[in-house]
Amino acid sequence: MPAYHSSLTAPKSIAKMGVMPLKTKFKGPAPTISDVEEQDIIDEAIYYFKANVFFKSFEVKSDADRTLIYLTLYVSECLKKVQRSPSKGEAKKSIATLAVTQFDIPGDTKYPLNSFMGKPVNRQEADQLRQYMTQLRQELGQRLVDKVFESDTAKPSKWWLCFVKRRFMDKSLSGPGA
Template sequence: MPVYHSAFNSTDNYRVIGGIPLLPLKTKVKGPAPLMGSSTEDDAIDEALDLFRANSFFRNFEIKGAGDRLLIYLILFISECLSKLNRHTSQAEASKSLYTLAVSNFLIPGDSSFPLHSLYPAPDSKVDADLLKQYLTQIRTEMAARMVERVFVDGTPSKWWLCFQKRKFMGKSF
């Protein structure tokens, strides 16, 4: 069974920092990401949420482009979010907890302790590293908000999402 790759692999017209493309997002969170023109198209966050459950079963993942690197990062972040959501029974508590997780201090490609440092090149300069950190903070914050919307169906956590909390994509975690 083949792994599902990102549809954003062939996007050469976006800036790539540390192997991660700065793709447009459908978001209200402030940050360096360009706004997506159409609200009907899926952005990178929608794609990661749609492919998470299928891809979480794979231990190997062949990277075919920069979009796959962003997909890997987002899948690992979704796994981290699901492990936090297990402890919360209300949607408001879960939202606060995931927001705190999204804006907390985290490692970026190029840091020596980054779990996938062999797959991601380091940013070229300190300015690029700061821009990447801002972009990842924005995308993590938006992902946290959308995770709560998807996982909490009718005010209770969906067992069909929480059953994936112990799965480790590629055997890695943040």
């Protein structure tokens, strides 16, 4: 059975990563979607996470797939943070901090997906890519916390936390051994 791929098309790419339209309130270079019913790449990443996380390989069919790969790995990082959070409020704080902390982008030596992505052609493109990835991380983190915690007082769902130790494509955004 093949992995689930993105059904969306990227209107623009930076370093072979699709810059997808988002339903977001966070500032960044991604075009915004005004229709709340329309599905965006973050909806796909959350929806397909539980199925895709089991795959050790992933055939890239489009630049949107590269964005989906990155977001799937980022969901794993978020779940690690959520696991250590006693409440929804604490989880939102730790995820918000994770989203804006320094991280590697394609082309950096420690970036785990360099074999799938390109390198920004100049400093301006690298800055734009970092802003886009920050915007993705912020929006995905907030939506994921709302999904993992059914209510404000509840503990995180065990049906999400059971995927914490899974490694999609045997990769991790936090580096080896993390």
